[in-house]
Amino acid sequence: MLIVKRVVWTLVLLLLCAPMLLQLSGTILGRPLKGWQPPPEPDTLSWESWSEGQWQGYAEEQARYRLNARPFLARLNNQLKYSLFGKLNAHNIFMGKNGYLYEGIYIWSYLGMDYQGEESIAENVAMLESIADSLKANGSQMLFVLASGKATFMPENLPPRYDTIPKRTNNYETYRQHLLQSSIPTLDLNQYLLDMKDTASYKLYTKGNTHWSAYALYSVTDTLLRTIEQLLHKDLPDYYYGPLVVEDQARGLDDGIFQSLNLLWTGLKDEYAYRDILLNPEQPPGVYRPKVWVIGDSFYGTLMDARIPHRFFSDSSLFFYYFNEMRTLDGRHYPLDGTEKQRREVEKQDLILIFITDGNIGACCWGMTGTFFNLFN
Amino acid sequence: MVFSSALFVFYFLPVFLLAYLATPPPCRNWTALAGSLAFYAWGAPLFIFVLIASSLADHFIARKIGRLYDSTLRRRWLWVSIALNLGLLGYFKYANFFVENINSLLVNFGAQPAKWAEVALPIGISFFTFQKLSYVIDVYNRRMPALEKARDVLLYIALFPQLIAGPIVRYHEIAEQLNRRSQNYNLNHRINGLFRFAVGLAKKLFIADVMGAAAEDAFQMEAIGNLSTSEAWIIITAYAFQIYFDFSAYSDMAIGLGKLMGFDFPENFNFPYISGSITEFWRRWHITLSNWMRDYLYIPLGGNRRGRRRTFFNLWIVFLLSGLWHGAAWAFVLWGAWHGLFLVMEKLFLQRWLKAAGRWISVPVTFFVVLMGWVLFRAESLEMAGKYYQALFRWQEVEWHFSSQFWFTFTLAALISFTPALGRLSYQLDEVYHSRIGLAITGKGAFSLVILALCFSEVAVSGFHPFIYFRF
Incomplete structure (x- = not known):
């Protein structure tokens, strides 16, 4: 029996030391976690930071964050809570009906909980209209694209806890109304997808993603490109669709929110329809690719990921992500450097594209409106 | 450092445990004391000096009481220790409360509140103060003799498992284990x-x-x-x-x-x-x-x-x-x-x-x-x-x-x-x-x-x- 006790003791001791041994050996246990922000680095160790306990606080956070066993342990924990209690250990992610996951901001925005008020929205649209008019006078165009939002697209699957909360006027509805009344060219992809909802051959929103499906992405791309052609009175490069492939496992980040749950078991089974938009190999000489600045959020990011702008827009085109960071088509990211404040640079563009989902429209357009308005007034 | 923190569970505990087990039994009190002081210094770097100095004072007083036969002198030394320990507890734990109440009274009577720099609370002071008092009182009552070595007094007061949130171990409950616990060194x-x-x-x-x-x-x-x-x-x-x-x-x-x-x-x-x-x-x-x-x-x-x-x-x-x-x-x-x-x-x-x-x-x-x-x-x-x-x-x-x-x-x-x-x-x-x-x-x-x-x-x-x- 002594041997059994020794074995038990050794096993428990090994378990106790295992995370530290993994740390010493540099072995990382489990797949990397998604969506975790690293805690701030500790200050330089000084008597002051030590005596006030500041350094220790940071060091403890770092010790937890940098634990090599953490990916596996965190996934184990998340899986247990998800399987036992349906609990999601992800910030502002909610389980809706029929297994559909939602991000909080889309729900709150759909219900009108972040409503900015008609006056504020009308004022913002008037400023945008003034910018659009100024651009037009200088030979450029503005296109406002109302991207979709999962809660607006399928409110029937919202988490049960929101069933009793009455829906009020929301930012999207008021923006849409004022934009359509203005002279700003507007493309409402939200309504476009809603119109397709009952007739689409494949899912336009899958269970595990906050963005539209790959299938919806190709449909909205087609509409977007045609709208740009009409607006600019130019032909964009010719393209065709690749073969359609239907799979039950997502590619890349097509089950993005599900992946952010960081569970042990990966892959949310659903209907994922993929096809590619390919450029026609025989393009007319001197094919036109407009110079475009895009002020947008992650919904435009899905077009970037699918390399749509790379095929149809000029190489010098820029994506101003949340008007906070500049992203080039060759994949570089920069903080804003003042380029956006130079009227000459703005006027060089053929198109200023505002691409914003209903979840973010309350913050439209992250300071861009004021910046551009000041440039032209 | 709390027992449920990553730092304690994944680093401090295995390192301490391996070091403790690797130390020959006669020297284990040193390892335990080093671990305990490191544990306390991590969370309360300034107050470690208060803990050590007041424990050494209690060690001195308890040894004095243990050697004296004159009951008046013994009682005097006991009161010195009680005053020291309750004084520290009173200052660190209750001074802010006292001043706040006095100030609110002064304000009620239209007077100016007294200026006061808030005192930080040393972690676990309520627990280790009671253990220090227990040590001196048990020695005074001749329930247990005073410890010979300052190291052992410090170990009794600062032993990290119970240092900051108990259990409050009365001296007579643990005195014998401080130097004789070989019967417990088993699987x-x-x-x-x-x-x-x-x-x-x-x-x-x-x-x-x-x-x-x-x-x-x-x-x-x-x-x-x-x-x-x-x-x-x-x-x-x-x-x-x-x-x-x-x-x-x-x-x-x-x-x-x-x-x-x-x-x-x-x-x-x-x-x-x-x-x-x-x-x-x-x-x-x-x-x-x-x-x-x-x-x-x-x-x-x-x-x-x-x-x-x-x-x-x-x-x-x-x-x-x-x-x-x-x-x-x-x-x-x-x-x-x-x-x-x-x-x-x-x-x-x-x-x-x-x-x-x-x-x-x-x-x-x-x-x-x-x-x-x-x-x-x-x-x-x-x-x-x-x-x-x-x-x-x-x-x-x-x-x-x-x-x-x-x-x-x-x-x-x-x-x-x-x-x-x-x-x-x-x-x-x-x-x-x-x-x-x-x-x-x-x-x-x-x-x-x-x-x-x-x-x-x-x-x-x-x-x-x-x-x-x-x-x-």
Whole structure:
């Protein structure tokens, strides 16, 4: 029996030391976690930071964050809570009906909980209209694209806890109304997808993603490109669709929110329809690719990921992500450097594209409106 | 550094344990002391000097008392130690409270408030002050001789498992183990220690913290106003479970860590919520504090030997001070007075009534009294407590919104709290284990493996989990 006790003791001791041994050996246990922000680095160790306990606080956070066993342990924990209690250990992610996951901001925005008020929205649209008019006078165009939002697209699957909360006027509805009344060219992809909802051959929103499906992405791309052609009175490069492939496992980040749950078991089974938009190999000489600045959020990011702008827009085109960071088509990211404040640079563009989902429209357009308005007034 | 932090669980504990086991037994006190001082210095770097200097002063005084025969001189030295220890406790823990109250009085009378730089509270001062007093008083009472080495005095005061949140180990309970615990350097003791530590960690992470999150959300001034009556009752019950599982978890971990080092610390809890009276509650809740108060305050005040009136007075003093010991706020004083009131009433008549009513009545009644006390304990001010009492008794709609995890944990906590059979199961396992049947120890080891793995997953994923009793 002594041997059994020794074995038990050794096993428990090994378990106790295992995370530290993994740390010493540099072995990382489990797949990397998604969506975790690293805690701030500790200050330089000084008597002051030590005596006030500041350094220790940071060091403890770092010790937890940098634990090599953490990916596996965190996934184990998340899986247990998800399987036992349906609990999601992800910030502002909610389980809706029929297994559909939602991000909080889309729900709150759909219900009108972040409503900015008609006056504020009308004022913002008037400023945008003034910018659009100024651009037009200088030979450029503005296109406002109302991207979709999962809660607006399928409110029937919202988490049960929101069933009793009455829906009020929301930012999207008021923006849409004022934009359509203005002279700003507007493309409402939200309504476009809603119109397709009952007739689409494949899912336009899958269970595990906050963005539209790959299938919806190709449909909205087609509409977007045609709208740009009409607006600019130019032909964009010719393209065709690749073969359609239907799979039950997502590619890349097509089950993005599900992946952010960081569970042990990966892959949310659903209907994922993929096809590619390919450029026609025989393009007319001197094919036109407009110079475009895009002020947008992650919904435009899905077009970037699918390399749509790379095929149809000029190489010098820029994506101003949340008007906070500049992203080039060759994949570089920069903080804003003042380029956006130079009227000459703005006027060089053929198109200023505002691409914003209903979840973010309350913050439209992250300071861009004021910046551009000041440039032209 | 708290026992449920990643730093402690993943780094400090394995490093300390390996170092302790690798140290030859005669030198293990040095390893234990180094680990304990490092543990305290991590969280309270400035106050480590207060701890060391005051412990060395007590070492000097206790040795002096031990060598003296003149009772007057012995008493003088005892009072020096009491003044030193209570002076430090009073300054660090109660000076802010005292000045705040004086200032509010001055303001009421139209005078200028006194200027005062707020004093920081050294972590665990309430606990180690009581242990230091226990050391000197036990030596004074010739219950135990003074320790020869300053190292051993420091080890008794600063031993990290119980340094900052108890159990409060009276000197005579552990004096012999400080230098002679070789009989406990065996596998059984260690496996039992790790088992106890794992159980404590699980209680803290999987029960106390889940209950605590619900209480945290509810005990906000604005949130209380929105609570339905049923929610208010569920939340205060959840808080009762939180504080029990939080504090008893810490005690379990401390006892477990002690066993890993060969020490046997006294038990601190014995199913307090099955008590049939407040008198019984205090025999089951924070047992080591009750014992300390009895030995070093209630009995020296005369206990129950000087008539009924004096007994009641002594009880009130003990419980008012016990309340104040928990925190420098009027809510804690009231909490102590609330318990003192019921103890006196029980001495007068209530205990007879409760006994006659039977346990099916007396246990719920006692639990109700304890719950009402917890409102004072949890509320951040008397105003908040008043608002919460209103929420409890305004008889509004029956409505609640809690997650399935909350209900599962709440039910589990209730089952464990009110079912002593679960505790007895552990004792039965111990019996089997003492009969040298390896099944029990294997079972405990296997259980520790599973529970520790689950606890690791929780520690790795969640944030800061302070223990409630750290602030005392």
